[in-house]
Amino acid sequence: MGNLPAGGTRFVGRERESREATAALRRGRLLTLTGDPGVGKTRLALRIAGRAQRSFPDGVWFVELAPVRDAELLVAAVAEALEIYEASLGTRQDSARSLLELLVDHLADKRMLLILDNCEHLLDACARLANILLRAGRNLHIMTTSRQTLGVVGEQVLPVRPLPMPDPEKTPSLAAVSGSDAVRLFADRAATASRGFRVTEANQGAVLRLCHRLEGNPLAIELAAVRVRAMSVDRVLWRLDDYFGLLTEGSSTHLPPLQAPRTAIDWSSGLCSPVQRTLWRRLAVFEGGFDLDDAEAVCTGDGIATDDVLDILTDLIDMSIVVREPPDRLCRYRLPEMIREYGQEMLARSHEETRVRDRHRDHYFAMAERAMTEFMTPRQALWLSRLRREHPNLRTAADHALAAPGEDTLAVRIATDLGRYCITRGLLSEGRHWLDRALEHHRASGHARADALWVAGRLGILQGDTAAALDLLDQCQDLAELIGYPLAGRRAVQCAGLAALFEGRFADAQALMTRALESSRAADDADGQWLTLFHLSILHSALGDHEAALACAERSLAISREHGAAFSEAHALWATAIATWQLGDAAGARPLLRAALDLKHTLGDRWGMTFCLESLAWATTDADAEAAARLLGAADSMWRSIGSSVDRLHGLAESHRWCEGVLRGTLGPDRFGQAFAEGAALPLDAAVALGLGRTAHAGS
Known part of the structure; x- marks a missing residue:
């Protein structure tokens, strides 16, 4: 379990540091790897984490902070890396909690290693967050990489120094030279650049002197090693010396330090x-x-x-x-x-910084705009995947747009698109961050402001901030009517209906959703139709009208399939399955839930996969009690992995309690507990396989 990035080039050396770091993580719960730029702190952290995975049953999780430039987004970045979803089905008490509170609750009982990489530009924020999380989670361990220490009580510091090597003035043997970490790294990267390269009696002196020139800094060594593709090591060394106006026959012990890797980067730039x-x-x-x-x-x-x-x-x-x-x-x-x-x-x-940053902003704005325009198409899943991959660039584009003077409309539009994406990923606090900045500081009017208002309103509803959300939606409806923009008006009504559903005002919810559905049909608005029908299905289920719930869900499913929209289809499949199950047809619900689970797995939607596993447990109860208990255990583990609980979700807790009660009665406490624990122990892919019926325990 976890999200450690795949390795790139082969890791070389650092055995002593790896042992010391492992021992430090056993002694305490906060370890910071410090050192100069380019010394290999991140690579070492990943090496340590990979070896420590067995010690952390709840996973080793890596958070890359270099792309996060705003300290206000630190918690959101950590939550995103941990795949914690801010989402609810309408219980204000829990949905109104801050993202930090969700993160604290999620980590409270976890035996996990969290890696915060490149903390130096967010040092104070990282220190505060680490302190809060370590106090909350007694079994949580944190490893950070930073050019400076965090200064938190209990912090252990492991300096990451340049790679060791022999002194060239003492004429070491070939074995001593070849066995040193700095030379091993040079030889490994040089062999990649020039097949067949190896350290020999003939070139060992030049290799060792070159590594000394570069102070054993891994990044500097790698930049120099690739040059053997075009020239000998002696020539690389001569060119480096020549660049700094040094005499090649001078003793290396008398040469001024080159302050690698900055010098090596500067040298590489000069060769470009x-x-x-x-x-x-x-x-x-x-x-x-x-x-x-x-x-x-x-x-x-x-x-x-x-x-x-x-x-x-x-x-x-x-x-x-x-x-x-x-x-x-x-x-x-x-x-x-x-x-x-x-x-x-x-x-x-x-002279071109502004132009390049503007082009970057415009490129990612165009990408987000197109993704939203093509949302109800067969490209829906591809766009969501691409936006997820480009999230750091989207943040940078939005930040540049919001900071630039005279770009009010563009700033609001890109914040709106980023907010809509954040809704699909359960990143509600981040979505509010961008929309709040845009609406507060930019005077965009017309369509751009109307869209920003309904998206901000929807985010507020999903966070349980209903009063503020309804005010935004009222503003949106007034503006939409004033400027003749019916799409924004429909979305505002749709969102107001969702707020009423979440608050239990079912008559208001039905009236508002029906109005939104009728206007979406009249405008041939497929996106508005499938989502409103999905919410109407949930509403009718809450009212006990399961026939109406099924009819709405099936219409939502038909629209989604007609447009090839996989994300929407998965939602509609789940709603159709739930209504089918509530009508007493568990056998009919199971294939629908498996189809939804398969789509959610393909889309990487852990929130959706959790819903499907939970619901499959209910629908499997009458067919295979042990399989249902395993599914319930798998779902319980998934709920915890995304920082949520079925008890927090309106309308699901009652079915969960019913399912657990039946299974305990059928299997007895011991057999139920064993099957539940087996399911809870399954990794994600195995849990999905169980749900899809691809194991011997999956039931019919």
């Missing part, structure tokens, strides 16, 4: 062509990575043609300035953080 440096500084605008299409959209013009980007990007990869992410079905790239910082400095000194 002007067009390579231009692309480097433009690529530095991306947060969290990019693909070729992104680079072509943002970085072309003024000396770089679209057709040239791939060739120049390949050159930068060959120089280790750009890193290709570990291979998967997507091809993405990133700049190592210090190299990215250097690129941003180059960008800030250039």
Whole structure:
């Protein structure tokens, strides 16, 4: 369990630090790896975490903080990495809790290792959060990487120093040179760059002197190692010395320090062509990575043609300035953080910073706009996946838009699209963050403001802040009527109906939802129709009218399938299954729930998978009590993994209690407890397999 990123290049050395860190995590619960830039703190943290996984049954979770520039989004970033969903079905007491409270509750009973990577630019916020979380979770361990310590009571500090190597002045043996961590790293990366490279009697002196020039800094060594593709080690060493005006015959012990890796990056920049440096500084605008299409959209013009980007990007990869992410079905790239910082400095000194940042903003705004426009299409799932991948870049684009003067309408529109995406991911606090900033500080009017108002209202409803949400929705309806924008008016009415449902005002909810549905039909608004029908199904179930609930759910499902919208279809399948089960047809509900679970698994929707596993337990109770108990255990584990509980969700707790009571009576306390525990112990994919009927215990 966890989310450790896949490894890239082979890890070399650091055995002593790995042992010391493991011992420190046994002694205490907070460990900070400190050291100079480029010294390998993140790689070491991942190495330690990978070896420690068995000690943490609730997982090892990695939070990359380099792309998070706003301290107010720190908690949201941690919650997102842990896949904690802020969502409710209408219980104000729980939905109104802050995201920090949800995070604290989630971690309170977890035996988990949480890694906060690159804390230095959020030092105070990270220190406060670590202190709060460690007080709340007695079995929680936190490891941070930072150029500075957090200063929290109980913090253990492990300095990550340059890689060790022998003194070249003492003419060490080939075995001593080849066995040192710094030389091993150089040899490994050089062999990747130039197949067949190895350290020999002939080149060992040059390799060792080069590693000394670079102070044993891993990033600097890697930047130098790739140069053996084009020249000998002696030549690399000579070029490095020449760059700093040093005499190659001088003793290395008398050379001034090069302050690696900054020097190595500076040297690498000097070896780049002007067009390579231009692309480097433009690529530095991306947060969290990019693909070729992104680079072509943002970085072309003024000396770089679209057709040239791939060739120049390949050159930068060959120089280790750009890193290709570990291979998967997507091809993405990133700049190592210090190299990215250097690129941003180059960008800030250039005449083109504003233009490049504007192009980045416009590219991701266009992406978000298109995703929302094509929401009810067969591309729905692909767009949601892409927005999830590009979330750091979307944040950066929104922040730039909100900070720029004279861009009110654009700022509000991008905050609105980001807010809509956050709803699909259960990131309600972050969505409110962007919409609150946009509505408070920007004077956009017309369609842009109307859309922002209903999205902000929906976020408020889902968080349980109903009074503020209804005020926003009233403003939206007034504005929509004034400017003749019926779509925003429909959405506001739809959201007001949802608020009434959550508050138990069922007559108001039915009137509002019926009105929204009729206007959506008249406008041929498929997005409005499927979602309103989905909510009407829940409403009719709450009223006990299961026939009406089934009719609404089936219509919602038909619309979703007609448009090929997988995310919507999965929701509608679940609602159809629940209504079918409530009508007494458990056998008919099971295949619907399995289809929904399969879609949710494909979409990576843990919230939806949890709902489906819970509901499958209910629907399997009459067919296979042991399988149902396992499903209930699997669902219980999933509820906890997303920071929620079935007891917090209006309308589900009663069915859960009924199911558990029947199963205890059928199996007896011991057999029920054993089956429940077996289900709770299943990892995610195995739990889904159980729900899909792909194991011997899954029932009929």
